Amino acid sequence: MHMPAAFLPDYILIICDIFATILVLIAIWRTETRFWSGFSEGLQVATIFSALCGLYMLQANVNPGMAVHWLGVMLTVMMVGPWTAIVVLSAIHVFLLVTLHMGDYTTLGFNITTCVLLPVAVASAIHLLFYYKFPRIIPVYFAKVGFGDLLCMWAVDAALTISLLLWSSYPSFQIYQDFTLVLALMGGMEAVISTWIVAGLVCYIPSWLTTFNDEEYIHGK
DSSP states (O other), X not given: OBOOGGGSOHHHHHHHHHHHHHHHHHHHHHSOTHHHHSHHHHHHHHHHXXXXXXXXXXXXXXXXXXXXXXXXXXXXXXXXXXXXXXHHHHHHHHHHHHHHOOSOGGGHHHHHIIIIIHHHHHHHHHXXXXXXXXXXXXXXXXXXXXXXXHHHHHHHHHHHHHHHHHHOOSOHHHHIIIIIHHHHHHHXXXXXXXXXHHHHHHHHOGGGOTTOOHHHHHTTO
């Protein structure tokens, strides 16, 4: 995701740069080394990285000079955990910025904060809520992914809408019509697709889901 730097005051950009840098460094420190050393885990991370880079390069344009990308956050958290998800998703933003100039260096911290850190936090909270408060059965696991995806998208949509209303020059009706409503509706499609993917992983490659335990969920403990 990128937003023209002129939309945001400098102090917001500086705060987000500091916040994003600290959280990404902590995530690198907390990431399990097996995701970088093991063949299967490395293949998993590479698959996520390649798939999301391909999706992000499609550029879901909202207005000239502005694009939004936060697809697959909930699914990534379910597959590799929150800390590794932060590292992988942040790396995708940096990679697309450096190689394809998708974005702006001055707003990188803001983009990582709103499109990586915020949705990962929402996804992790949804995961913990479902894990401890609901039955541990496969249908609940699927529902968690779909519902969590929807909330992740709505959280990012709300944060970016507020940013546009406060600091952009776009008329409010244009923001609501061409940005807020469109992206809110896209959450449903994202939730359905993620649920299909996680269902396939549960059936065929359950080892790729760090948040899923065969015995625990099959027996509904």
